[in-house]
Amino acid sequence: MQxxxxxxRQKQVYQKGTTPFDLDCNKGSLAGAVSQRACVFCGxxxxxxxxxxxxxxxxxxxxxxxxxxxxxxxxSSGPELYRLSFTTDLQEKDVIFGGEKKLYQALxxxxxRHDPRAAFVYSTCIVGLIGDxxxxxxxxxxxxxxxxxxxxxxxxxxxxxxxxxxxxxxxxFELVGxxxxxxxxxxxxxxxxxxxxxxxxxxxxxxxxxxxxxxxxNITGDGRVDDIRxxxxxxxxxxxxxxxxxxLARMMQEKYGIPYKQVSYFGMEDMARAxxxxxxxxxxxxxxxxxxxxxxxxxxxxxxxPEVQKYRWDLExxxxxxxxxxxxxAFSLIKCFRHLGMQVEIVGSQTGTKEEYQEMADMCxxxxxxxxxxxxxxxxxxxKEKDVDILVGGIKERPIAYKLGIGFCxxxxxxxxxxxxxxxxxxxxxxxxxxxxxxxWNFVPRRAGGMTNHKNMED
Amino acid sequence: xxxxxxxxxxxxxxxxxxxPLGACIAxxxxxxxxxxxxxSQGCATYMRRYIISHFREPVDIASxxxxxxxxxxxxxxxxxxxxxxVMDKYNxxxxxxxxxxxxxxxGDDVPMxxxxxxxxxxxxxxxxxIHVSTPSYSGTHMEGFHRAIRQTAIQMAEPDPLxxxxxxxxxxxxxxxxxxxxxxxxxxxxxxxxxxxxxxxxLEGTIQEDIEMVPSGGTSMQDLKSLGGSPAxxxxxxxxxxxxxxxxxxEKNLNVPAHRLGLPIGLxxxxxxxxxxxRISGKDMPREQMLERGRLVDAYVDAHKYLFGKKCxxxxxxxxxxxxxxxxxxxxxxxxxxxSGGRSGLMQKSIEQACDGMLxxxxxVLSGVDxxxxxxxxxxxxxxxxxxxxKAYRIAAGKWDIPLIRVGFPVHDRMxxxxxxxxxxxxxxxxxxxxxxxxxxxxxxDADLGWGYM
Ligand code: SF4
Ligand code: SF4
Numbered sequence: 001m002q003x004x005x006x007x008x009r010q011k012q013v014y015q016k017g018t019t020p021f022d023l024d025c026n027k028g029s030l031a032g033a034v035s036q037r038a039c040v041f042c043g044x045x046x047x048x049x050x051x052x053x054x055x056x057x058x059x060x061x062x063x064x065x066x067x068x069x070x071x072x073x074x075x076s077s078g079p080e081l082y083r084l085s086f087t088t089d090l091q092e093k094d095v096i097f098g099g100e101k102k103l104y105q106a107l108x109x110x111x112x113r114h115d116p117r118a119a120f121v122y123s124t125c126i127v128g129l130i131g132d133x134x135x136x137x138x139x140x141x142x143x144x145x146x147x148x149x150x151x152x153x154x155x156x157x158x159x160x161x162x163x164x165x166x167x168x169x170x171x172x173f174e175l176v177g178x179x180x181x182x183x184x185x186x187x188x189x190x191x192x193x194x195x196x197x198x199x200x201x202x203x204x205x206x207x208x209x210x211x212x213x214x215x216x217x218n219i220t221g222d223g224r225v226d227d228i229r230x231x232x233x234x235x236x237x238x239x240x241x242x243x244x245x246x247x248l249a250r251m252m253q254e255k256y257g258i259p260y261k262q263v264s265y266f267g268m269e270d271m272a273r274a275x276x277x278x279x280x281x282x283x284x285x286x287x288x289x290x291x292x293x294x295x296x297x298x299x300x301x302x303x304x305x306p307e308v309q310k311y312r313w314d315l316e317x318x319x320x321x322x323x324x325x326x327x328x329x330a331f332s333l334i335k336c337f338r339h340l341g342m343q344v345e346i347v348g349s350q351t352g353t354k355e356e357y358q359e360m361a362d363m364c365x366x367x368x369x370x371x372x373x374x375x376x377x378x379x380x381x382x383x384k385e386k387d388v389d390i391l392v393g394g395i396k397e398r399p400i401a402y403k404l405g406i407g408f409c410x411x412x413x414x415x416x417x418x419x420x421x422x423x424x425x426x427x428x429x430x431x432x433x434x435x436x437x438x439x440x441w442n443f444v445p446r447r448a449g450g451m452t453n454h455k456n457m458e459d
Numbered sequence: 460x461x462x463x464x465x466x467x468x469x470x471x472x473x474x475x476x477x478x479p480l481g482a483c484i485a486x487x488x489x490x491x492x493x494x495x496x497x498x499s500q501g502c503a504t505y506m507r508r509y510i511i512s513h514f515r516e517p518v519d520i521a522s523x524x525x526x527x528x529x530x531x532x533x534x535x536x537x538x539x540x541x542x543x544x545v546m547d548k549y550n551x552x553x554x555x556x557x558x559x560x561x562x563x564x565x566g567d568d569v570p571m572x573x574x575x576x577x578x579x580x581x582x583x584x585x586x587x588x589i590h591v592s593t594p595s596y597s598g599t600h601m602e603g604f605h606r607a608i609r610q611t612a613i614q615m616a617e618p619d620p621l622x623x624x625x626x627x628x629x630x631x632x633x634x635x636x637x638x639x640x641x642x643x644x645x646x647x648x649x650x651x652x653x654x655x656x657x658x659x660x661x662l663e664g665t666i667q668e669d670i671e672m673v674p675s676g677g678t679s680m681q682d683l684k685s686l687g688g689s690p691a692x693x694x695x696x697x698x699x700x701x702x703x704x705x706x707x708x709x710e711k712n713l714n715v716p717a718h719r720l721g722l723p724i725g726l727x728x729x730x731x732x733x734x735x736x737x738r739i740s741g742k743d744m745p746r747e748q749m750l751e752r753g754r755l756v757d758a759y760v761d762a763h764k765y766l767f768g769k770k771c772x773x774x775x776x777x778x779x780x781x782x783x784x785x786x787x788x789x790x791x792x793x794x795x796x797x798x799s800g801g802r803s804g805l806m807q808k809s810i811e812q813a814c815d816g817m818l819x820x821x822x823x824v825l826s827g828v829d830x831x832x833x834x835x836x837x838x839x840x841x842x843x844x845x846x847x848x849x850k851a852y853r854i855a856a857g858k859w860d861i862p863l864i865r866v867g868f869p870v871h872d873r874m875x876x877x878x879x880x881x882x883x884x885x886x887x888x889x890x891x892x893x894x895x896x897x898x899x900x901x902x903x904x905d906a907d908l909g910w911g912y913m
Pocket of ligand 1 (some may be wrong): 501
């Protein structure tokens, strides 16, 4: 249906309005397609990494750990142990004779050196192949050192990022339920799936504080082992976006009967909805909560409205493309752009499900391109075809946008700018504005009609 | 020398990257080349992210994207499909294929897969397929880099070449600016050259009418084929072991005389390169370069007081570190520690030579170490500043409150990594000014009232 696409990728691209919705997804990346996706290990690392007082040991050769050393914007209000990159750095002889002994020694050494509250041990591709008994080693060290030492089965090749999320959730679930919950308020929640990029969890926590809601654990952002151990004392789990931690919420519902809600903290609409839904949930236990929440939302909106409006004035009618990791984030972004008067022409994710893509299609106008697990050449083609003004994505997408002479907004784990909450919406608007309105695009050949193309200047 | 016998079992904050990353960077310096990593998807994506955030350029690296089944039954079919898809989308002249830990461990025989591929798809126009074996459990990204260059020569150079006048220069892993500069120097000399790899344009490109899926620039196919006809090969890097040396291979197998020098960093480093060029070509050093050299010496004199005895910690790739130590030794800065995650076994001696007669004492040299060990060692040495990539930022800023001057790879927290100057008289001048001005700035800021005139 789409000329110029690799044959085996045709069904992973859908243009709304052309045919009834149909999209292939959740399959392995195509060989040679330069997917923007990572691996199972990556999924686990993303979710568990911000648990700040745990030791994160990558069992494998050096690369897997080196490339994930402190690359994310997750902040901690205390311990910084999570920002160090530990690995067993497997050598040839370990690969031949097995790495269990080295793993054991490394774990003991690191636990003695850093005295962590818990340790996560990640398996990588090689470990999956040589068959080290990760669980056995962890159990032994756990007994000897008297802290939880938890294996994370995240061999890179055994699926995609989603499988990594599940492995991470399984690992965290081992901690849940192991500490006292008697002093927890009846109006208490856990924040799941937020990574405290640029301090975003702190913004969200503050709204809940003002609503009178206790946060037991912000499990994956500025996380603490001891909080996770008692988080089954909360009455509600709030799961942010991507679905990275929804599995954990499900497990907690099953075992502890704690319900969960999926929320998003991006954009004024979704942010307000997250707070209102939480207020609704606690209405019986705390009748005053609705009024307080309304007041918070009203105030916050009032504070940001003029500035957002100011940017909208300039941005009205411009076009955007979105390519992010999870589909939920894409939903919020589509709404955010709407608030800025902009239209989304291309939207895609690395790991969306069929239902999520369906919802995406429902939100978009006719002609919008919806894409699963795309790659640079496709993305470049769509951007040119739709002639958008900005691409929202991660670092890997940035040079594609810039080389095509359009703006870019980093909405990935690396970013240093808080985009959640009401103030996050202003940051987002400002960021979009500052790139779309920059005069530099006047000099880019594709936009300048070849005027500044050095090739033309030569002849 | 503190070496290999590392006191720790675990690695904390590695001071090295994995072999295929180096191979990819080398492949990126060949014209019309697209790299494929034979392994699972994650490796390629992580390396792309890493390289992109340094160069701020599109860096496409394909993956054969092995899943569980292929890990068990072999990755041949995926590699073949990967090549077909890359041909379809990128239409490259060369595909550089590097293995990963995974495919090395399952024992995929890449040469065999490739010859099967060539037979099966004989009816298609197949690009050149260069392959290199790069398991990361032996060696660092620098081994991957050198191995890919050497394999490129082995697999591409014609066995019976016609002699020509182009001098082959193997610049090592330096910045795109460095490569451009070395090319400029040769132009000043009026010496035609082959630069391998040439990342000067491919990893620091321009914006054009349309995005180039394979960026232009790089060592041309013709040059690769004619490597053996070169009158001489100059290989830059002191710490390249013989079995990784491309110059050595060319000399032994195609009778190209080899000249092996250190990276041309600092006055003596560049002098050696200049003299070699002069000797090979029979030409005098160009006036423009004489002037640059003179300006550098002049600047050495102007700056010497502020640098004498200042203590510096240096880390990174072994060759870069050696070059930087050599340069610093000329300025009166005392390098107190030279460290690398690499383990060629050649760094200690090269550094001793570089410091000989210049410094009262050679720095301690650490090979095969991680940042935990570097910090532990440096703690006692109390450096005044650090020369290295972005990776020591938190140590520099937090713990010691001393400046980190960014050189080498990766530089993730500053712009302009493509134009970091290390090489030549101009590179040395630039480094000198960055160092002295950083130290002056620090002194000024630390002084109670500062000063407005020096
Ligand atoms: S598996 Fe090997 S090649 Fe892949 S990232 Fe890890 S170290 Fe590098
Ligand atoms: S080796 Fe496996 S786990 Fe490590 S980065 Fe590559 S795909 Fe991921």
